[in-house]
Amino acid sequence: MASLSSNDSIVIVGAGIIGLNVALVLAEKGYGQSITVVAEYFPGDTSTYYTSPWAGCNFSAISGTDVNALRWDRMGYMHLSKLATLHPEESYVQWTPSTELWDEDIPRDKIQHMSEYLKDFRVLPDSELPRGVKFAVSFTTITVNAPEHIKYLHRRLQDQFGVRFVRQKLPSIQEAYASPSTKIVFNCTGLGAGSLPGVEDPKCYPTRGQVVLVRGPHIQTNMMRHGVDYETYVIPRPGSNGNAILGGYMQKRVNDGSTYDSETKSILARTRDLSPEVGQQEPEVLAVVAGLRPSREGGARVERDEILVGGQKRILVHNYGAGGTGFQAGYGMALESVATVEDKLRDIRDGMARARL
Secondary structure: OOOOOOOOOEEEEOOOHHHHHHHHHHHHHHHHHHEEEEEOOOEOEOEOOEOHHHOOOEOOOOOOOOHHHHHHHHHHHHHHHHHHHHOHHHHOEEEEEEEEEEOOOOOHHHHHHHHOOOEEEEEOOHHHOOOOOOEEEEEEEEEEOHHHHHHHHHHHHHHOOOOEEEEOOOOOHHHHHOOOOOOEEEEOOHHHHHOOOOOOOOOEEEEEEEEEEEEOOOOOOEEEEEOOOOEEEEEEOOOOOOEEEEEOOOEEOOOOOOOOHHHHHHHHHHHHHHOHHHHHOOOEEEEEEEEEEEEEOOOOEEEEEEEEEOOEEEEEEEEEOOHHHHHHHHHHHHHHHHHOOHHHHHHHHHHHHHHHO
16 A cells, blocks of 8 residues: 655645645646645545535535635636536536525625626526525536546546545544655645544534435436525536436534435425426435535634644644535635645745756
């Protein structure tokens, strides 16, 4: 099994969508062969605690309303838009018509911000609103086949950029500095940041979700309804031969990877009511899964830090706590986390240039 080596100038801990996006941003800047991604799980693996493969997933207004979330969303949308336009089949990212509805608590400032860049954005008139809905918008969104998209990133990082992947569960964040040549460590451990020694962020908590994977080639429209105490959504899955994700649940601080038949029945009933496409023809249930979103009080943590390792200060960049928005905000979060260490990246770049002489 591969292990950390003397060439690990940059170590990324975690291989979910957040860690993979950090690796992509760095690789696109020319640092691919200086990167090692260390993780317990990789794309293709399944675990309740490896959240990324369980995502729906789409670009929506479900994310936060703070200035960071708004900024990350916009950058993420631009990145995903490029993939959906230039490499939809390869990346498993596609343009999809979408409608989002709110029963209460309409985030008008957020919607106004998103209206500036979303394709085909329109506010639905009251005459088109279903019973109980106070506000709704339609636009062309981006849907992502989550498990296949992270496999695509994994392959691209290895084959195109020469990024190394090491399967290892680190006993502490300090162990990421096993090589004396390591200049920067990115902590992209998601929910694990709450318990990983050296980090142990008390603000981290799980948000449980349960979804139903169905066979429904007739389901072509993304739909979401934001209720007072529920989230219901229908998300077509690109490149899956007609599958879709039906959801869901947003159960804060529930650390339970089991699935429940009562919740499955609730999801099927709610999505029938929400989506005419689901309602017109009962989809075939293929699987029911539960996952734990890596949430954090106050929102995601993206910042440069210092940590003592063997009596020396070392650079640690935190990038975790995106909750259920890692796919839509992750590239923006990656851009900003990488920007915090541009000074050290210059040192690495200079070293790479000297090595070529």
